[in-house]
Amino acid sequence: MSDxxxxxxxxxxxxxxxxxxLLIISLIMDxxxxxxxxxxxxxxxxxxxxxxxLFIFPTLKYHRTLMNIVFLFPLLFAFLVTVxxxxxxxxxxxxxxxxxxxxxxxxxxxxxxxxxxxxxxxWSILITFLFVVVNMIMVNVVAFLLxxxxxxxxxxxxxxxxxxxxxxxxxxxxxxxIWQFIFANVVTKLTTAISGNRYSMLAETSTAFVAxxxxxxxxxxxxxxxxxxxxLNTVPGDVLEAAAIDGTTPIQTLFQIKIPMIAPTITxxxxxxxxxxxxxxxxxLALTNGTGSVADFMGAYLTNGTEMLALxxxxxxxxxxxxxxxxxxxxxxxxxxxxxxxxxxxxxNSKEVEL
Amino acid sequence: xxxxxxxxxxxxxxAVGLTACGGSAATSTDAAADSGAADDAxxxxxxxxxxxxxxxxxxxxxNGKPEIDNQLQDLAKKYKEETGxxxxxxxxxxxxxxxxxxxxxxxxxxxPDIFVIEANQADTxxxxxxxxxxEAWTDDTDYELTHDxxxxxxxxxxxxxxxxxxxxxxxxxxxxxxxxxxxPAAWKEAVEKIDSQKADLGLTAVxxxxxxxxxxxxxxxxxxxxxxxxxxxxxxxxxxxDLLNDGGQIDEARMKDFAEFVGMMNDYSDPDLLVDGTYxxxxxxxAEGKYAFVTQGNWINGTVTSNENYSxxxxxxxxxxxxxxxxxxxxxxxxxxxxxxxxNVDAAxxxxxxxxxxxxxxxxxxxAGLISPFSDCKFDAAxxxxxxxxxxxxxxxxxxxxTMLKKDGLxxxxxxxxxxxxxxxxxxxxxxxxxxxxxxxxxxxx
Numbered sequence: 001m002s003d004x005x006x007x008x009x010x011x012x013x014x015x016x017x018x019x020x021x022l023l024i025i026s027l028i029m030d031x032x033x034x035x036x037x038x039x040x041x042x043x044x045x046x047x048x049x050x051x052x053x054l055f056i057f058p059t060l061k062y063h064r065t066l067m068n069i070v071f072l073f074p075l076l077f078a079f080l081v082t083v084x085x086x087x088x089x090x091x092x093x094x095x096x097x098x099x100x101x102x103x104x105x106x107x108x109x110x111x112x113x114x115x116x117x118x119x120x121x122x123w124s125i126l127i128t129f130l131f132v133v134v135n136m137i138m139v140n141v142v143a144f145l146l147x148x149x150x151x152x153x154x155x156x157x158x159x160x161x162x163x164x165x166x167x168x169x170x171x172x173x174x175x176x177x178i179w180q181f182i183f184a185n186v187v188t189k190l191t192t193a194i195s196g197n198r199y200s201m202l203a204e205t206s207t208a209f210v211a212x213x214x215x216x217x218x219x220x221x222x223x224x225x226x227x228x229x230x231x232l233n234t235v236p237g238d239v240l241e242a243a244a245i246d247g248t249t250p251i252q253t254l255f256q257i258k259i260p261m262i263a264p265t266i267t268x269x270x271x272x273x274x275x276x277x278x279x280x281x282x283x284x285l286a287l288t289n290g291t292g293s294v295a296d297f298m299g300a301y302l303t304n305g306t307e308m309l310a311l312x313x314x315x316x317x318x319x320x321x322x323x324x325x326x327x328x329x330x331x332x333x334x335x336x337x338x339x340x341x342x343x344x345x346x347x348x349n350s351k352e353v354e355l
Numbered sequence: 356x357x358x359x360x361x362x363x364x365x366x367x368x369x370a371v372g373l374t375a376c377g378g379s380a381a382t383s384t385d386a387a388a389d390s391g392a393a394d395d396a397x398x399x400x401x402x403x404x405x406x407x408x409x410x411x412x413x414x415x416x417x418n419g420k421p422e423i424d425n426q427l428q429d430l431a432k433k434y435k436e437e438t439g440x441x442x443x444x445x446x447x448x449x450x451x452x453x454x455x456x457x458x459x460x461x462x463x464x465x466x467p468d469i470f471v472i473e474a475n476q477a478d479t480x481x482x483x484x485x486x487x488x489x490e491a492w493t494d495d496t497d498y499e500l501t502h503d504x505x506x507x508x509x510x511x512x513x514x515x516x517x518x519x520x521x522x523x524x525x526x527x528x529x530x531x532x533x534x535x536x537x538x539p540a541a542w543k544e545a546v547e548k549i550d551s552q553k554a555d556l557g558l559t560a561v562x563x564x565x566x567x568x569x570x571x572x573x574x575x576x577x578x579x580x581x582x583x584x585x586x587x588x589x590x591x592x593x594x595x596x597d598l599l600n601d602g603g604q605i606d607e608a609r610m611k612d613f614a615e616f617v618g619m620m621n622d623y624s625d626p627d628l629l630v631d632g633t634y635x636x637x638x639x640x641x642a643e644g645k646y647a648f649v650t651q652g653n654w655i656n657g658t659v660t661s662n663e664n665y666s667x668x669x670x671x672x673x674x675x676x677x678x679x680x681x682x683x684x685x686x687x688x689x690x691x692x693x694x695x696x697x698x699n700v701d702a703a704x705x706x707x708x709x710x711x712x713x714x715x716x717x718x719x720x721x722x723a724g725l726i727s728p729f730s731d732c733k734f735d736a737a738x739x740x741x742x743x744x745x746x747x748x749x750x751x752x753x754x755x756x757x758t759m760l761k762k763d764g765l766x767x768x769x770x771x772x773x774x775x776x777x778x779x780x781x782x783x784x785x786x787x788x789x790x791x792x793x794x795x796x797x798x799x800x801x
Contacts, residue, residue, distance in 0.1 A: 099479060100458040118800055180569075184631045200631045202569070203778060289569040291767075293775045300796060301789050303568075303771035318455050320764035320801050321479070 012056045019049025087334070094327035100317070103324070111328035119298040121329065123305075124312040127209065128278065131308060134213055135220075135277040140269055142221040147228030148254075161229070165222040172219070176286020179215045183287075205292030205305030212306060215283050220276065224269050231265030232258065264348070271344040278337060281310040290315060309333055413441030414702045417460075419453035419471035419690060421446055422657065426723035430715055434706065437714065442706055454479075468698035469706070472509070473690045474759040477502045484508040485694035490704060492711035497590070498728040500691045509691030510707045513725035516672060516744045516753070517578050517652030518684035523669030525549070525556050525647045536673045537682045539616060546623050549647050556647070560625035563646030565632035566777040568770040574634070575773040576766025578685075579650055579675075581758025583613040586674060587681035588754050596757035603762075603798030605791050609678070614776070614783040616677035620650070621777050629777050644668065652685075653740040657724060660739060671743030686744060686753035688728060762801060768793050 023046035029039045054066055094111055096103035115121050150161050167175065180202065188200040201207040235258055243253050259266075284290065284306065292305025307315065313333060317326025418427050424446040431442040445467065447453045454476055460466050472480065477500065486506035493499055493507055500509025521533055529552055531545045549561050566575045583605075584595045598604045621629065625646065628637055641649040642662035649655070653672075659665055672684045694703040709715055711729050719725045720734040726741060727734065735741060747753050772790045775781050781789055 100455075101461055101479060114800070120800075184633075188631065198626060199778060203630045203774070287569075289572075289767075291568040291572070291771055291774070293771050293780070295780075301772075301792055303768045303793060315764070315767070319767060321454075322801050325801075 008056055009058050012053050012058065015049045015053030015056070017053075019046045019051075019053055022046030022049060090327050091331055093324055094331050096324055098324040098327065099321065100323040107324070111325045112332075114325060115329050115332070119300045120302050120304050120307070121312060123294065123297055123302055124307050124309050127306070128280075128309040131209075131213065131216075131280065132274060132277040135216055136270060136273050138213065138217045139220050139224055139273045139277075140266070142217055143224035143269065144228050146221060146225040147232055150225065150229055151232045161226075164225055167219045168223040170219075172282025173286045175215060175219055176283045179211070179283075180287055183211055202288055205294060208288050208292050208306045212280075212284060212287055215287060216277070216280065219283070220273065224273060227265060227269055227272075228262070231262035235261045267348055271340075271348075275337065275340055275344070278340065279310055280308050281314070284308050284311045285314075413443055414469065414699045414706060415443045415445060415467035416692070416706075417453065417457065417467040417470035418444055418446045419448075421448040422654075423719075423723040423725070426718055429722065430710070430718050433714060433718060434709060438705075438709070440702060440706070466695045466698060468700075468703045469510075469692050469694050471690050472693050474500055474509070474756070475761065475763055477505070477508060477693075480693070481505065483696050485696050485700050485703065487694075487704070487707070490708060492708055492729070495711060495729045495731045497730075498688050500688070500693075508693050509688070510693070510710070511688035511728040512692055512710065512719070513688060514686055514728045514744075514748075515652050515654060515689050515726070515756075516684050516686035516740065516747070517581070518672040518674055519562075519648045520641070520651055520653075520655070520740070521648050521671055521673050522641065522644060522646070523671055524666070525558065525644065525668070528552075528556055529647070533671060533673045537676045538679045539612070539619075539677055540679075542616070542676055543619065546619060550623055557644055558647055559640065559645040560628075561623040561647050562620045562625070563628060563637050563640050563649040564620045564624040565628050565634070565637045565650070566621075566770070566773040567630060567632050568767075568774040571632070571634055571637075572767050572770035574650065574770075576768070576770035577758050577761075578652065579617070579773065580761075580766065580769055581685055581756065582675040582677075583610060584757050584761070585683075585685050585754035586676075587678065587683055590687070590751075590753055590755050592755070593757055593760075596760050599761055599794065600798075603794040603796075605787075605794060607787055607791065610787045610790065611783065612677045613675075614786040616675060617773070617776065617786070618783050621779075624777075630774065648673070653726070653738055653744060656738050656740055670739045672740065672747070683752045683754045684744070684747050685756055685758075686748060687756040689756050689759060762798060764801070765794065765797055768797050 022042045026039050026042035026046060029036055029042070051066070051070065055063070093103065095106055095108060097105055097107050146160075146164050150157060150164070154160070170178075183202050184200045188198070191201065192198050201211045239257060239261070240253065243257055248256070288306045290304045290307030290311050292303075292307075294302035294305045304312065304315075309329075310333070313326050313329045316329060317323045416427070416431075418424060424444070427444045427446070431444050434440060434442050447456050453471055454473070457466075457470055457472075477484070481502075481504060484502070484505050486508065487493060487499070487510065488507045490507075492510070496511055498511035498514060499507050500511070502508050523533075526533055526549075529545075529549045531548060535541050536545060546561050549556070549558070553560070565571050568575070584599065585592075588594065595606060595609070598606060625632075625640065628640065637649060638651065638655045638658045639662060640646050641651075641655070642659040643664040644666055656670075659670070674681050674684055676682070692707065694700060694707070710719070713733065716727055716729065716732045716734055720727050720732065720736050724737050726736045726738060726744060738744070769790055772781070772786060772793055775789070776786045
């Protein structure tokens with residue numbers, strides 16, 4: 001490899017050393033809290049200088065690796081800054097008495113012990129699980145029925161598909177406020193006429209919980225429906241035709257042919273609803289803000305009847321100004337979601353092998 | 356060779372991309388750092404013993420009251436005209452979000468020089484706020500915020516009052532003198548009297564009282580609950596708030612009287628508003644003359660007077676007289692401006708001093724409709740509640756906003772108890788025992 005000229009070697013070393021020097025200077029400036037505005041430019045130019053130096057370094061051996069790193073860098077950097085570092089910091093803070101500004105002492109597992117002593121938190125966990133189970137069933141059933149409707153030969157198919165999917169395009173917060181208005185006015189008129197109770201569904205914990213489920217199903221079923229439509233469309237026409245020739249009834253076709261053929265779709269949809277129901281936050285916040293009373297739960301009167309896990313974490317940290325405890329709860333939340341995701345990957349993988 | 360060329364070009368594009376990103380990042384930090392740099396420049400300027408105002412350095416003010424954003428921008432413009440110094444006003448809506456935003460700003464090392472806090476948030480910033488002791492404006496007001504270790508830290512920019520706001524015309528027609536409403540018996544008599552003439556007076560209900568918890572929890576949980584803490588007490592009397600902050604205790608006898616009074620409000624309130632109402636409907640109903648009393652404060656004035664069906668009736672405040680002889684309303688600054696000690700302190704002090712003086716008070720009082728906390732302010736507030744508030748202030752019958760000293764977030768718990776009481780799930784005794792338990796648990800858990 002003697003065909004590398006002297007000037008190229010020189011340029012490589014100049015770039016490397018210059019880049020490193022700029023990088024170090026910028027880091028020193030950062031550490032010493034100097035307010036110089038060209039600090040950022042120094043950092044970027046330094047890194048680029050080092051990369052260029054490495055690239056024209058008198059060997060081609062590592063070019064591919066270097067290119068891989070350069071092209072992966074934006075993604076890796078974003079992932080590191082927005083996911084990895086906050087995760088590690090969050091776990092760290094959960095063992096301290098952090099108040100969002102600073103912490104003065106390590107408290108060990110105190111936050112973790114404390115959160116399980118809060119009846120309100122246990123309640124949040126319970127209703128979140130209840131919400132997940134109910135929604136997993138409701139959303140899938142409703143979405144599947146809508147998908148059947150939208151793959152049949154009725155008129156105005158495009159209109160139905162679009163209108164069922166539309167709620168999913170509206171943000172949860174907006175949706176929550178719209179439905180709050182609907183529940184407080186229109187629905188209340190109906191329920192008053194039926195039951196004689198003049199207060200809205202949102203005023204009572206149990207009915208408010210039902211209200212959240214209604215809104216969530218309304219919002220999410222259209223999205224899941226689209227996936228089911230895709231699944232139903234992949235059922236081969238010849239199989240259906242053969243079944244029709246054999247004289248199956250539509251019900252038989254549905255249960256013996258269509259549903260078994262779209263089993264993988266059902267798995268995917270189930271897990272999609274599962275994870276998204278767990279993370280339910282925006283509709284919960286906008287519709288009830290977690291309010292609702294529970295007269296007696298574990299010997300306490302609770303004021304967070306409809307507060308689900310994600311909202312409980314937010315309220316603990318931001319509203320009650322207890323950031324460390326909120327972090328501890330968030331770590332538990334992370335563990336639950338991670339377990340669900342791992343399970344999902346496992347099951348979908350084994351299903352794929354089967355088919 | 357071609358491949359290498361392409362690779363090189365790609366790398367070049369990437370590098371340019373990076374610099375571009377870096378460039379934009381640099382400019383954004385620039386903008387943010389601008390004030391930072393200005394701070395540093397000011398620090399050096401201070402070191403060189405030149406006044407900060409001369410160098411034309413900027414300070415940043417974080418405002419938590421969206422409704423006066425425009426007026427504060429005018430204020431900044433006027434300050435620039437008069438002194439040449441820059442003030443940048445940033446506004447964040449709502450009370451809790453401002454404090455949350457501040458924590459993010461702190462983590463990002465992007466703190467404004469002056470920002471808004473509520474009294475119970477002072478401890479969070481322990482050691483980071485400027486002590487204003489000795490500033491000229493502190494002699495002109497009784498409402499500054501004083502902290503045990505940091506000294507005088509809070510600049511009062513407005514006085515707000517809350518009690519039962521009344522529609523003066525309705526009371527006059529019904530033959531009720533608001534000045535006489537200083538005992539539960541007098542209230543009961545007056546309320547029954549008004550209730551019996553509802554149709555003649557065009558009222559929907561006597562009270563526009565709303566205990567809806569999800570969106571109006573701050574009203575019941577902070578303001579109405581604050582009456583239990585302060586009604587009838589002197590401005591600096593902290594008896595019940597101290598009791599509350601000592602592990603969440605309540606005075607049961609006082610709470611019982613308070614509960615009876617709230618029970619009367621529940622009975623004579625508009626049932627459509629009581630459990631499911633909204634702030635908008637509550638204020639709108641009052642503005643349209645449908646309610647004789649409304650459980651809000653003087654901040655509703657703009658919404659009321661700008662309502663198209665507002666008849667021009669007079670307004671004032673009556674005390675929550677749940678015990679005999681209670682004749683005070685809650686009045687004082689609900690939040691304060693504080694200065695960040697690592698910020699541009701001298702410029703911040705100079706600005707606050709200027710705000711307490713005439714040309715700034717002109718804007719705050721006459722344009723923004725605020726009530727001045729400064730005794731040397733020569734402007735009468737345009738606020739329709741002003742006459743009533745002023746008469747309470749002049750006779751020393753104002754109680755403090757100690758409800759702002761309760762533990763952060765407590766209002767979100769207690770408001771639910773108010774809602775259950777309003778729905779009839781609890782009676783007065785149940786209200787007392789439940790609210791006691793909720794408060795105690797909250798203080799134990801957080």
